Amino acid sequence: MKLLFDGVSRSALILLALFFAALLLAPMVANDYVLVVLVTILYFAYAGQCWNIMMGFAGQLSLGHALYIGLGAYVTAALYVKFGISPWIGLFPALAISGAVGAVIGFLAFRFGVSGVYFAILTIAFAEFARIGFDHFTWVGGSGGFFLPVANYTQNDFFNLRGSQKMFYYILLAMTVGAFILCHLLLRSRAGYYWLAIRESPEAAEALGINIFRYKMYAVVLSAALTSLGGVIFAFFYNNLFPEQVFHISRSIELILGPIIGGVGTLFGPIVGAFLLTGLAESLREIMLRLGVDLPGVKQVFYGICLLLVVMFLPDGVWPPLKKNSALIATLTERRADHGAPRSQRHFEKLQRSEGRAERHLRSAARKDRGPDWPERRRQDYMLQYDRGCL
């Protein structure tokens, strides 16, 4: 408990509590449509948070997270439909299988030094492999799809996850809050610091004695297992699964747009990103409806243009500048040193602020002429020293 609240200012806690209360009360006033939108937002916020563990914390870019969503969805749905096993029990095998698949991918990649773009492509390859595999896996319907029985439920059957949208909303809210708290704690744990170190510079982390293979594996397995929980909800909320949709690369991209737009490696990024993107998509739909434009693709073109503008002008995502500029929000997350935070925390803040720019910052600092010491020497060799590191 102390670890949870330590260094978080009171005003931040109050704001968070207000935000949480608003989310808790939202279903009372929201109509069905708004509720579905909110469920979508929470789903993306949760999945984005899980992806963020791998990319935002440990710096491993995964472009195949739909794989874990799909595995979670298919395993629990199959167990429920074929054997009548409750999803609350079925999620354990789902977690285990997703974690194991994550471990295999992680092992293949990290053991053999596959990283960066190559790692991203490897994750895509596995997701696509699964997509085509499930297309031919007739036991769960193959490409024809797998359906959960749907009826008009008068009463929520919580044990079998059958019921109204409100129930799913609250489950997802609990999951999102849980993931948020977990990430918050993780960032303050030993593993969290190790991950940030690995993200910033794997070589330096290894030189300091961090077992980077092991900690990268932890990140992948944890992220994979948690993501599959999102898949469980996906399956029982939508009641139909098609490999073409569930495992498709566009699903993976959809999942990670939120955290990237919101701010990679930040706790609020995935949540802010999910609200913004789903809100954007829905409002575009609404605007097109009002204008009477009913052409396929119009909405997505505007969506793409908005994404383009955000990436171009907010390189770190929406959240970091928001956090920096707004005094109100600054108090929300800024763990100030004068609040008696331990020294390590201030260091952590610095790490967190760097958002992967530490290296570039160092480089730009080196470009500045630092005075008269060895000017000739510096001029001649720094160009070569600060090689771009990619050749």
Add this chain to the structure above:
Amino acid sequence: MTTEVVLKIAISGVLTGLVYGLMALGLSVIFGVVRVVNFAHGEMMTIAMYLVIVFFSALGLDPFIMLVPVSAVLFALGYLMQRAIINPFINRPEHSQFMLLVAVAIVMVNGLLLIFGPDSQGITTSYSFDSFDLGGVIIDAGKVYAAIAALIVAVALFSFFRLTLTGKAIRACADNYNGALVVGLDVKRLYSLTFGIGAACVGAAGTMLMIVTDVTPAIGPAYTLLAFVIVITGGLGSMPGAIVGGVLIGLTEALGGFFFTPSAKTMFSFAILVLVLPFRPQGIMGRKTA
């Protein structure tokens, strides 16, 4: 009989693979020099393919004549893309570049959907149904012509990079960014040129591919993935690697589709990728880099 069928399938796989290789060559050149992974690669190719359809229906030009204008248009597109939006992203982290190109890809796919509709479209040339008979092994004439054209374009590209001054300058940028700056090369312009050249490759590959297949707006991501698989199998940044990878993947998909089911054919190329990555991360022809 069966050997002949298998041989026919294998040869047609290799021929298609050569065209795929040309497409992947574009990606490889772009990555090798600019160090940006073009996630809108397949989408750019669909643009080229639709250009072919437009030129074909408006002017009735043969695809081999269209090779030049389509490549030129794609060159311009690539040049402008790099100039306007990608150059500022060169020093940004990978996920940021990825986002940018995904956004570009979304706009491209849906722009095409908006203009041309979701239906599959194709062209029919005078030699669409011709074939060669090599002692019982029957091969589509269109595929042979397409593969030959792809090879010619690839050879032209190799000689451009080997023999011309601009080509050497571009290779210098790829070998040592800071060194290129020091000797006074306009790296930004060369990057734009490179992206244009990569895009022109895609344009040529797209034109050739129209001879053998149809196009829908939604096919883009599949080609992007295919190009990735080929390039990584062959060696990212290696030009011969892209062609070798293309042939290997083309052959694998053709045989996989024949011996198992056609819908599962891409699974085999991903399996190859998964096998190649851990054991030879730099690809079959790739140089070992730090």
